[in-house]
Amino acid sequence: xxxxxxxxxxxxxxxxxxxxxxxxxxxxxxxxxxxQSTAEVSxxxxxxxxxxxMDAKLWNKGTDKSCILITGPKRDAGTVFMKNGEDxxxxxxxxxxxVALPAALVQNWMGTDISNDALxxxxxxxxxxxxxxxxxxxxxxxxxxxLELTPKPDAPVVWGKIIAYVDKDTYVQLxxxxxxxEEFLITEMQASELTNFDGRKLPKVIKMIPAEDPExxxxxxxxxxxxxxxxxxxxxxxxxxxxxx
Amino acid sequence: MLKLAWRNIWRNKGRSVITIAAxxxxxxxxxxxxxxxxxxxENMIHxxxxxxxxxxxxxxxxxxxxxxLDRTMDLSAVDSEELLAVDGVDRLIPRMESFSLLYHxxxxxxxxxxxxxxxxxxxxxxxxxxxxxxxxxxxxxxxxVVSEGLAKYFNVGLGDTLLFMGQGYHGATAYGAFPIGGIxxxxxxxxxxxxxxMPFHKAQYxxxxxxxxxxxxVAIEEDADYEVVGAALKGSGAEGLEILEWKELFPEIxxxxxxxxxGGRIFVTILYFIISFVxxxxxxxxxxxxxxxxxxxxxIGMKKTKLAFVxxxxxxxxxxxxxIVGMAVVKPVQFYxxxxxxxxxxxxxxxxxxxxxxxxxxxxxxxIINLNHGTIIFFIGVLVSLYAVVKIMKLNPxxxxxx
Numbered sequence: 001x002x003x004x005x006x007x008x009x010x011x012x013x014x015x016x017x018x019x020x021x022x023x024x025x026x027x028x029x030x031x032x033x034x035x036q037s038t039a040e041v042s043x044x045x046x047x048x049x050x051x052x053x054m055d056a057k058l059w060n061k062g063t064d065k066s067c068i069l070i071t072g073p074k075r076d077a078g079t080v081f082m083k084n085g086e087d088x089x090x091x092x093x094x095x096x097x098x099v100a101l102p103a104a105l106v107q108n109w110m111g112t113d114i115s116n117d118a119l120x121x122x123x124x125x126x127x128x129x130x131x132x133x134x135x136x137x138x139x140x141x142x143x144x145x146x147l148e149l150t151p152k153p154d155a156p157v158v159w160g161k162i163i164a165y166v167d168k169d170t171y172v173q174l175x176x177x178x179x180x181x182e183e184f185l186i187t188e189m190q191a192s193e194l195t196n197f198d199g200r201k202l203p204k205v206i207k208m209i210p211a212e213d214p215e216x217x218x219x220x221x222x223x224x225x226x227x228x229x230x231x232x233x234x235x236x237x238x239x240x241x242x243x244x245x
Numbered sequence: 246m247l248k249l250a251w252r253n254i255w256r257n258k259g260r261s262v263i264t265i266a267a268x269x270x271x272x273x274x275x276x277x278x279x280x281x282x283x284x285x286x287e288n289m290i291h292x293x294x295x296x297x298x299x300x301x302x303x304x305x306x307x308x309x310x311x312x313x314l315d316r317t318m319d320l321s322a323v324d325s326e327e328l329l330a331v332d333g334v335d336r337l338i339p340r341m342e343s344f345s346l347l348y349h350x351x352x353x354x355x356x357x358x359x360x361x362x363x364x365x366x367x368x369x370x371x372x373x374x375x376x377x378x379x380x381x382x383x384x385x386x387x388x389x390v391v392s393e394g395l396a397k398y399f400n401v402g403l404g405d406t407l408l409f410m411g412q413g414y415h416g417a418t419a420y421g422a423f424p425i426g427g428i429x430x431x432x433x434x435x436x437x438x439x440x441x442x443m444p445f446h447k448a449q450y451x452x453x454x455x456x457x458x459x460x461x462x463v464a465i466e467e468d469a470d471y472e473v474v475g476a477a478l479k480g481s482g483a484e485g486l487e488i489l490e491w492k493e494l495f496p497e498i499x500x501x502x503x504x505x506x507x508g509g510r511i512f513v514t515i516l517y518f519i520i521s522f523v524x525x526x527x528x529x530x531x532x533x534x535x536x537x538x539x540x541x542x543x544x545i546g547m548k549k550t551k552l553a554f555v556x557x558x559x560x561x562x563x564x565x566x567x568x569i570v571g572m573a574v575v576k577p578v579q580f581y582x583x584x585x586x587x588x589x590x591x592x593x594x595x596x597x598x599x600x601x602x603x604x605x606x607x608x609x610x611x612x613i614i615n616l617n618h619g620t621i622i623f624f625i626g627v628l629v630s631l632y633a634v635v636k637i638m639k640l641n642p643x644x645x646x647x648x
Contacts, residue, residue, distance in 0.1 A: 076417070079418065
């Protein structure tokens with residue numbers, strides 16, 4: 001009987017820990033995302049001897065609605081990526097064509113080091129992954145939880161495992177590691193320059209570094225984030241995709 | 246002695262003519278066979294390589310191996326003056342080559358996109374010559390020319406717009422929409438199925454490769470040897486660039502040629518066997534006919550060695566005559582088919598088109614082939630004539646006179 005009790009409490013304890021981890025991740029994402037958010041970023045991709053910067057506007061609402069509009073350079077301006085629930089569309093003004101994209105895209109987004117998945121499912125990791133606290137670690141001078149995220153069965157994801165470092169104080173995710181199904185490190189994420197955006201302290205710069213080639217990286221630099229202006233649901237519809245501004 | 250041999254030839258004109266004719270036809274057959282084989286390849290190399298791809302191409306170092314647009318060359322960094330100063334270089338032709346997925350309505354097809362400047366292009370890409378409909382474009386134009394097969398696949402005509410989706414320099418999106426300004430027939434059947442020709446600057450822009458190019462084709466002067474020019478270019482300090490000859494660019498063509506040539510050689514060897522026995526036949530006939538004569542000559546005191554030598558000389562003269570006549574007679578045939586190739590039809594045509602070759606049989610006019618085969622047949626002839634020598638040396642004058 002005693003044994004059973006111990007076993008029960010053990011099971012209970014692990015469940016509790018899992019719930020804790022989920023709560024941490026949810027809180028972290030909610031903090032980052034707010035009820036809705038509008039942001040402006042510039043994305044710089046660096047390769048040995050070459051680099052390119054793109055400007056973009058981002059919209060987010062809830063865990064399943066997001067939109068990206070490229071505003072520069074001119075040749076790519078007007079390109080829109082939109083996610084609403086299961087549907088992902090890409091509108092290309094150069095050919096005036098709307099393309100439906102698969103939910104789990106392995107390729108990187110527009111030649112950057114950001115995976116399509118990371119971009120489109122940003123802030124919605126709890127939907128597809130089960131987190132677990134595996135320890136604590138100092139990251140960029142802050143005490144962080146180490147969360148190990150494993151994909152839920154049948155979840156349409158590209159990663160086999162994600163390690164996330166979440167600040168115990170602010171719940172801001174300060175770092176991450178993305179692994180494939182064979183547990184090889186593919187990309188590393190580093191967040192830095194915590195800045196006040198619309199009342200929230202958030203990293204101004206997020207750097208994605210491919211594990212294979214440490215000389216290359218992509219830097220996302222936030223210049224503006226707005227958590228207050230409401231975005232109607234109708235914004236994230238196929239009909240609106242050509243009017244996104 | 247020479248005189249004797251010469252007289253012997255004229256003594257029996259019929260027999261001489263038969264020997265000469267035998268040798269002549271042997272030479273003609275062998276040469277025609279090889280001429281067609283070599284000619285088809287010569288033409289193919291000239292047509293496909295010389296007129297379309299160029300004998301020499303310059304790329305950013307490492308481009309040809311992985312064909313990635315990340316390895317396009319920065320045209321402003323290429324010292325074209327130094328390259329142009331190399332002897333035999335006529336001009337440099339920039340090209341922007343890549344792949345793209347084409348859309349029209351609900352149809353899609355992978356295609357090869359070639360951004361070119363028709364004003365400086367090689368003869369095979371002179372649009373005015375290959376267009377079957379529509380018009381050409383300049384390097385800044387905004388219309389494209391599609392190959393006949395592609396137009397047929399999409400069922401499109403002039404003025405219809407094709408959509409392009411691909412990947413450009415460093416992963417940039419390469420999207421575009423271009424109206425069809427012309428439809429061209431490419432001689433290379435594979436290209437005729439999937440090639441899209443696009444104004445050079447438009448292709449650069451679409452692939453996000455402004456001021457860049459995948460390829461600089463080296464157009465060589467007409468009398469220049471590409472191997473010499475290639476070596477000179479490599480020595481001219483084209484730093485960070487690779488200079489490739491067509492043999493390095495398309496090793497599969499060389500392999501195909503080698504396989505085909507090996508097959509041709511087997512065929513010619515079989516032909517030589519037949520030729521050898523035909524010649525042997527004429528020699529045996531000659532020896533048999535002249536048994537009595539030889540017997541008399543030996544019995545009245547002519548040395549056997551001398552007799553054998555004279556007979557050999559006769560034969561050599563006949564065979565040489567035959568070979569020379571054969572080599573000469575076949576020449577007009579070679580020229581005729583070089584300029585009037587045999588058009589293949591039906592199954593043969595389809596089979597050859599599958600290998601992306603033009604279904605036409607050309608001949609080469611290279612005299613080396615004539616000389617080679619003339620010489621080989623001459624030596625076969627001499628070898629076979631040794632039969633007569635052996636026969637004479639073994640000659641028993643009494644028996645031979647009785648027969």
